[in-house]
Amino acid sequence: MEKTDTTIQSIKQKLYKSGFKLTPQREIILKVLVEKEHLSAEEIYLAVRSEHTGIGLATVYRTLELLTDLKLINKIAFQDGIARYDINNSEHNHQHHYLLCLNCGKIDEVEQDMLMDIERKIEKTYQFKIKDHRLTFHGLCGECLIQADNDQ
Structure with a gap:
């Protein structure tokens, strides 16, 4: 859990520097990404939805797009054509x-x-x-x- 908290705090600081906030929805989505890598948007949505029914698929997509644009997460497309996401830990x-x-x-x-x-x-x-x-x-x-x- 410590890795999760540290990673989320780091991303929170980067979001603020870019003029964005770490909303509760974004934090929940980030926790899923920290805990399991290479998930599709739909897989992230299903993981989030199981505990937080108020978060919709559109929110997941918007959050992933923002985090990708800010280079806080990586978007990877493999041969199956499905985009997958993971935390950008790279310096x-x-x-x-x-x-x-x-x-x-x-x-x-x-x-x-x-x-x-x-x-x-x-x-x-x-x-x-x-x-x-x-x-x-x-x-x-x-x-x-x-x-x-x-x-x-």
């Missing part, structure tokens, strides 16, 4: 890299940015200033690999 501007299991849909994050050398080379070679990059590896997670071996 830098880059997104995490992701491992997407093609079998079960599990998503893991690779937090290390191993592409810095490649970025520098691209910037120098092409006279191009990189602001961000996104990388998703598609494959099978460890659990699905074990299951596939057992099925054979």
Whole structure:
């Protein structure tokens, strides 16, 4: 719970600096995002709705849009076309890299940015200033690999 409180307090300060308040609805939505990552707007709505029936889907969408615009959360779209959200814990501007299991849909994050050398080379070679990059590896997670071996 301490991580949740610290993260929400940090976001609250960033909201205030941007001229916004941390409303009770926004706080409830943020708590869901801190507790579980890579949820769609609908999944966030269902989690919120189970305890707070007064929050509508439109409020969830507006909150996610605001938090994404302020770069407080990340909006990630994978091959299924569904946007998913997580808290932006990064001190830098880059997104995490992701491992997407093609079998079960599990998503893991690779937090290390191993592409810095490649970025520098691209910037120098092409006279191009990189602001961000996104990388998703598609494959099978460890659990699905074990299951596939057992099925054979």
